[in-house]
Amino acid sequence: MRLTVRLVDIAARGILLHQNDAKSLGVLPGDRIMISCPETGKATADYVETTTTLIDQGRIGVYHHTKEQLNLHESEVVEVRVADRPASLDLIKKKMNGEKLSRDDIRGIVADIVQDTLSPSEITAFVVSSYINQLDMDEIESLTRAMVETGDQITFHAGPIVDKHSIGGVPGNKISLIVVPIIAASGLFIPKTSSRAITGAGGTADLMEVLCPVEFSATEVQEMTMKTGGVIVWGGATNIAPADDKIILQEYPFKIDQIGQMIASVMAKKFAVGADVVAIDIPVGKYCKVNSIEEGRKLARQFIDLGERLNMRVECALTYGDAPVGRAIGPKLEIKEALSVLEGNDSPRSLIQKSCVIAGIAFELAGKSNRGEGAELALELLKSGKAHKKFLEIIEVQGGSPDIKSDQINPGEHFYIVRADSNGYVIDLNNHSLISIARTAGAPADHGAGVYLHAKHGTSLSKGDPIFTIYADRKWRLEKAIEEARRLRPVMVEGMLIDRVPNIREWTPGRSRTIE
Numbered sequence: 001m002r003l004t005v006r007l008v009d010i011a012a013r014g015i016l017l018h019q020n021d022a023k024s025l026g027v028l029p030g031d032r033i034m035i036s037c038p039e040t041g042k043a044t045a046d047y048v049e050t051t052t053t054l055i056d057q058g059r060i061g062v063y064h065h066t067k068e069q070l071n072l073h074e075s076e077v078v079e080v081r082v083a084d085r086p087a088s089l090d091l092i093k094k095k096m097n098g099e100k101l102s103r104d105d106i107r108g109i110v111a112d113i114v115q116d117t118l119s120p121s122e123i124t125a126f127v128v129s130s131y132i133n134q135l136d137m138d139e140i141e142s143l144t145r146a147m148v149e150t151g152d153q154i155t156f157h158a159g160p161i162v163d164k165h166s167i168g169g170v171p172g173n174k175i176s177l178i179v180v181p182i183i184a185a186s187g188l189f190i191p192k193t194s195s196r197a198i199t200g201a202g203g204t205a206d207l208m209e210v211l212c213p214v215e216f217s218a219t220e221v222q223e224m225t226m227k228t229g230g231v232i233v234w235g236g237a238t239n240i241a242p243a244d245d246k247i248i249l250q251e252y253p254f255k256i257d258q259i260g261q262m263i264a265s266v267m268a269k270k271f272a273v274g275a276d277v278v279a280i281d282i283p284v285g286k287y288c289k290v291n292s293i294e295e296g297r298k299l300a301r302q303f304i305d306l307g308e309r310l311n312m313r314v315e316c317a318l319t320y321g322d323a324p325v326g327r328a329i330g331p332k333l334e335i336k337e338a339l340s341v342l343e344g345n346d347s348p349r350s351l352i353q354k355s356c357v358i359a360g361i362a363f364e365l366a367g368k369s370n371r372g373e374g375a376e377l378a379l380e381l382l383k384s385g386k387a388h389k390k391f392l393e394i395i396e397v398q399g400g401s402p403d404i405k406s407d408q409i410n411p412g413e414h415f416y417i418v419r420a421d422s423n424g425y426v427i428d429l430n431n432h433s434l435i436s437i438a439r440t441a442g443a444p445a446d447h448g449a450g451v452y453l454h455a456k457h458g459t460s461l462s463k464g465d466p467i468f469t470i471y472a473d474r475k476w477r478l479e480k481a482i483e484e485a486r487r488l489r490p491v492m493v494e495g496m497l498i499d500r501v502p503n504i505r506e507w508t509p510g511r512s513r514t515i516e
């Protein structure tokens with residue numbers, strides 16, 4: 001069938017057909033059609049949406065993605081036919097049925113993800129099938145290799161190349177902002193690519209974006225690393241392991257991070273930048289991705305095994321994950337806290353200690369210090385101000401201002417302080433709930449949104465003392481976050497009233513604005 005192009009200003013994927021044309025072609029909404037341009041000979045497949053009013057019969061509404069792919073112009077005539085079903089759908093079904101995927105199967109799925117042949121819901125099906133029928137180590141290795149092969153790779157002619165990565169899952173885990181400059185300040189190279197938030201309220205890329213651009217090509221990552229020793233960029237923009245971000249995008253709404261995909265996601269980013277040694281942070285805690293030391297050791301073994309298969313030396317740190325790292329959760333709050341530590345502030349101690357331990361492991365792996373002495377060297381580089389100087393250089397090379405100071409970074413203008421309703425000690429912090437509140441307040445997209453914790457485990461509180469403050473860039477988001485905090489009660493104070501049944505809030509008129 002021949003149809004006339006009408007360009008439609010929609011950024012998403014898809015094409016729009018009049019219902020009668022769709023009927024003539026024999027396609028339903030969600031089916032794929034192949035669109036070819038007789039003039040250029042180019043062709044691409046896209047999903048059908050139908051209308052009876054927005055597009056006339058004989059026309060095809062073309063969204064941006066297809067327009068760009070085929071370089072189409074208004075009123076141009078294109079050839080349209082029913083597209084073949086991607087073979088990778090059967091491979092995803094194979095995984096749904098609990099069968100093992102071969103290297104070629106996984107290559108096929110990853111290639112279709114990268115080329116946008118699979119729709120977001122089909123990628124979700126892959127994520128969910130591997131969530132239910134876990135990937136084994138052969139499949140994880142295949143996934144890692146396929147992710148690397150379908151993107152750009154960096155080869156440094158100097159070494160050793162050092163890298164670090166956290167599996168995430170603990171709020172406030174801003175350590176890369178301190179670890180990367182410490183390592184670069186020692187003279188080692190660390191081309192750090194991070195994802196955005198997956199289950200959290202701010203991934204490292206979301207945080208760094210407060211200070212400078214994070215979207216660069218692989219070549220720029222290499223050049224900047226050679227210049228300053230390190231970078232902190234968003235992996236999703238680099239075309240390094242491009243399937244990674246497309247998968248993560250489908251995990252984000254569910255707040256899931258399937259173990260096999262997580263290992264492949266992390267290690268593909270390390271392998272593609274040519275890392276020789278890698279320190280992995282595995283937070284362990286009641287509300288983390290890994291709940292016990294035993295599980296943490298098993299995961300560490302998997303990272304190390306995959307490292308051996310890919311010729312990278314990996315060491316994992318099982319870290320304390322029962323409480324947020326430091327006190328700040330959310331992009332601006334976390335940047336402010338990390339920058340103040342680099343400027344010489346000697347708290348929060350949890351943030352300083354964790355950063356130095358992870359940097360120390362990397363130093364020991366790279367032969368920069370003896371076993372057991374790496375953290376000391378890291379602390380020295382932090383205390384001397386060399387790491388701070390390096391961080392400012394990194395900000396500058398990425399296009400930000402090197403004059404930035406922590407006291408110039410302010411969180412959202414709307415805030416609300418949650419106070420203790422009785423005397424007592426903090427006995428529990430729920431990471432999931434803290435993340436939920438920060439996300440409801442707008443993090444990570446709203447950089448000023450988040451949660452600042454005034455009290456952590458063991459803190460003695462008197463009635464009326466602040467427990468945490470919620471920040472937001474928009475008032476309506478703050479109000480929603482207050483509701484969420486009221487419902488979730490993320491910080492438990494010994495002796496505190498959890499609720500009354502029937503619930504007092506169900507019948508009290510003129511509900512109080514304070515959470516007590």
Ligand SMILES: O=P(O)(O)OC[C@H]1O[C@H](OP(=O)(O)O)[C@H](O)[C@@H]1O
Pocket residue numbers: 164165166167168169170176193194195196197198199200201202203204205257
């Ligand atoms: O959102 P959740 O699931 O916490 O984890 C995502 C964060 O953890 C990792 O941190 P890094 O790159 O090692 O600093 C990722 O790259 C990302 O920034």
Ligand SMILES: O=c1cc[nH]c(=O)[nH]1
Pocket residue numbers: 166167168194195198248257261262263265266
């Ligand atoms: O980079 C990361 C970190 C955690 N989980 C992932 O899937 N990727």
